[in-house]
Amino acid sequence: MSDMTQKIPQKSRVRLFLDSDIFYAFKRSPVAVASTIVVSILILSALFAPLIAPTNPFDPASLNLMNGFTGPMAPNAFTGETFLLGTDDQGRDVFSTILYGMRVSLFVGVAAVLFAMVLGITLGLISGYVGGWTETIIMRTADVQLTFPSILVAMLIFGVAKGFTPVEYRDQMAIWVLIVAIGLSDWVQFARVVRGATLVEKRKEYVEAARLIGRTPFAIMLRHILPNVLSPVLVIATISLALAIIAEATLSFLGVGAPPTQPSLGTLIRIGQGFLFSGEWWILLFPAVTLLALALSVNLLGDWLRDALNPRLR
Amino acid sequence: MLRKLSYVALFAGLASSAYAEEFTWAVTTDPQTMDPHAVNSAPVLGFLNNVYEGLVRRGQDMAIEPALATSWEPIGEGEGWRFNLREGVIFQDGAAFTAQDVLFSYERASSEEADTSSWFAPVSDVIVVDDFTVDIMTTSPNPIFPDSIANWMIMDSDWATANDAARPDKESGNYATLNTNGTGAFAITNREPGLRTVLEPHTGWWGEATHNITRAELTPIQNPATALAALLSGDVDFINPVPVQDVARLQNDPNVNVIQGIEARVIMLGFPHEADALKYSAETTDANPFADPLVRRAVAHAINVPAILQTTMRGNAEAVNQLVSPAMRGYADGLSKDAAYDPDAARTLLAEAGYPDGFSFGLKCPNDRYLNDEAVCQAITGMLAQVGMRATLDAMPVQNYWPELRADNYDMYLLGWSPGTFDAEHPVRFLAATPNEEKRLGSWNFGGYSNARVDELLPLIQSEIDESKRQAMLDEVAQTLQDEMAYVPLYVQPLIWGTRANIELVQRPDNFFILRWVTVN
């Protein structure tokens, strides 16, 4: 790729991208285009939530409890106010809450996966390539890590962090704890797969060749082995992003998720499921559909990306 | 093959008994022990009331009625109480009930290993007069003593001794943790902790059975939605509690009934009376506004209790102006609700107290202890913010909550109190009296509220035999607590039970489920 850029300097980078095989394939795939549109809309509306949302659901002083349980597009019996997607049990506008909640969910998800990926790939590569005691220590640590279900990791970190965080930072703390907890429980997957693939790759001729021409182990890992193990990593990362968002939701079911005063999509679903039987379907349905749309389109996009980025599959 | 055969036999047995009156019910918390003296908690005592009996018991209206004692009268000028025991009562293992069992159960329930020993704090001695007469002597006149021992359950002394369970064992358990031998209407035939507990009628029970149950099974279901689904699908006949939001739906379903009542539990807000400064404030770090009654009154005015009742509790709870509900003995009738919702009054009071711009603080709240506790705290946070009291809500599971309160880690907290004696004296003793370890006073008064007059009245209330004098003193305490806003009482929690339509039962206000009042149609 880099060689090509040098040969054709007159073309701009944008032009280059638009002419590339990947973009061509992208244009031809309706699923990819649709997913991209959905993901973009969701991410943008989450980013610009304060501009789009009619109310700020994170401001307790602005809430009126008497607005609680208002149906979508139906005026409230006491206050006469109308809400696009109705209100929840606290009288919060569901539409605004979803926008703000999506910010929390996306932030937790992306940060957790990045954290897990960097940690997992680094440790996986090192243990697969270097071997010996380094490998033993890393992989045994991974065993210990795996032994702790993510729920427990989250509880542990939560408890410890709570002891050290002043109360005014606790709401923010919950988010960082979630990121670390979900990231920590995910890195092992990356490390195991990367290590497994590295063990196979490093026996192959091209790695031997690179070693013979005097490349440093670091360069070999980064330039030669890493690109070749990216395919399984991408599969896991794809699911991991959606999964991290869902893991946060699961943790909130067990009471260690985002706080209800600053809810994520997961917290909203946890709260909403309490109203599944009572007929206030909108409190559950809208956040659930948003989460589904987000996770599903991220997954579909990842699927397509994986196929498109893999030259051997073209 | 043999296993299969035995299974077929088992199944056949089940199939044939399916027409008998079987009853299955689900609760949130499995009773943690079958030992009636080991843990003084509502799930344990409530359940064991079906298996064991006390000298007295509470009827459908909570009134004290004869059980293992047929009658009782005060001795002399309040030196104690004489109980005349019922003759011909047998335990579920066939042994006869005598005064020795009462003495043994007193020793067992008041022992250091027991969790029920505080019931017997006023008792100086228990004397067996004859096989069917027992005198319980008290250190001072104690008019409500019979009321206070309704949950003191009598155990067979020979059975307990023979099985090495003469004392309860909370730490490692003993025979009585899993096995029972009471005189009650039902005997436990199978106990699998956390899974199921099976009961069958005690054939030798002294009373006349008003139920038609041949077999009953208790199963814990923690997730409220799952419990509700189990009731709706007919997998269980009765659940307690029904989530408040689902009441309306159940009322519209012809297959189920909802039984509602007002529970004994009052939900209130507590304050750090003794603290020098707020712990969780961003700016008010050198003062404690809540030490000022004006600020506490402002809190009361700021909270829109009717809105909480209407929305969060769906009209299933009642506002209250003191620490006990109207159903309790000693409720102060004349007390006015003088701190109604009035945000302007709250702002004025705050300004008067020197906080015209309000202040920030930390509100602690459990999220799995009371009905909708977290949602209520969220609503309170919003309402307080509207008058300038900016709370940071910290909601947590109850196992973290009590240690936090004990360590004084709060600026304001939510508390629910259900008087075990069904008497207004109970919250005064635990919540309003100045904490005193030796006298077992104020053990739940986390904030250290202290009022000399209240402390002076409490022992007088405890020993006053004259009903109207006693009430006058209770009224005075209630008025004092309200004037000082020691706590801000919010509402009385509702009892909401759900049954299948073919079940008839009686809901007792203390949330105890009494199996012998159940009819399966």
Added chain:
Amino acid sequence: MLAYIIRRVAQSALVLLIVGLAAFSMFRFVGDPIDNMLGQERTAADIERLREQLGLDQSFPVQYFKFLEGAVQGNFGVSYRQGRPVADILMERAPATLELAAVSGVLAILLGIAFGVFTAIRRDGFVANFIMSASLIGVSLPTFLIGILLIYVFSVELGWLPSFGRGETVQIGSWSTGFLTATGLKALVLPSITLGLYQMTLIMRLVRSEMLEVLRQDYIRFARARGLRDRTVNFRHALKNTMVPVITVIGLQLGAIIAFAIITETVFQWPGVGLLFINAVQFVDIPVMAAYLMLISVMFVGINLIVDMLYFFIDPRLRVDRSGGH
């Protein structure tokens, strides 16, 4: 090979020790067991006394050492909540979780591999694309919600399946099984779908992705060129070579199934060790929590060991690597 196994077992023992330590240090943050053991009329003195009886007033290293001492002898102490030996309680509850995990695991592996191969071979087919998309919906919602939705549809609305519990069980020795009764089998359906759905999707996607890669490789092209039948190529050559990462993930997921059983068991009130653990967390039943963690540690370490050994048999190139020693 033997030396390798011995080394791994020694490492595993170390892992267990560390898990025990980590688990134990965690309990200080879970809460205080005392409040659940005493009623509302307890005093500060009662609290102190009970704390002393339970040994909670002792220093952390002392408590940990005592726990290890007992654990080595198979004695995990007595549950604070139930007042019974923890080992007994775990033995009672383990069959429920293991049966649920086994059914979900088998379901996930069989369907996952079958769908994975199918969607790889019929890469552009309508059915394959449909399976790929539909499976994603299942993993794009949190487990607890899927469980509750399944209960809502199949128990409440349709009334086909039980909403909670295990149904009737048959006792075989110390093992209680739900496989032998109609109600037991019915009760397994919803929880095992809930639990296995995510793993099935993961395995399916991984198999598909690996299959696609392998199918493009030269030796497969050669095989086809030699005129081998598609079925032989697909299954004997291609599938076998996709198995290294797939087995890694299956091994990992077996553990994840046990861990995720916590959620499923809570939603369905399934009387297994996951529910026991959640109860233990709620009541700060430290001995039960510690024993549960040790139990799943042993299981995970065992699974890891087996996965590593399977590598040997499936990918011969690794044997050279290993026996070369480090």
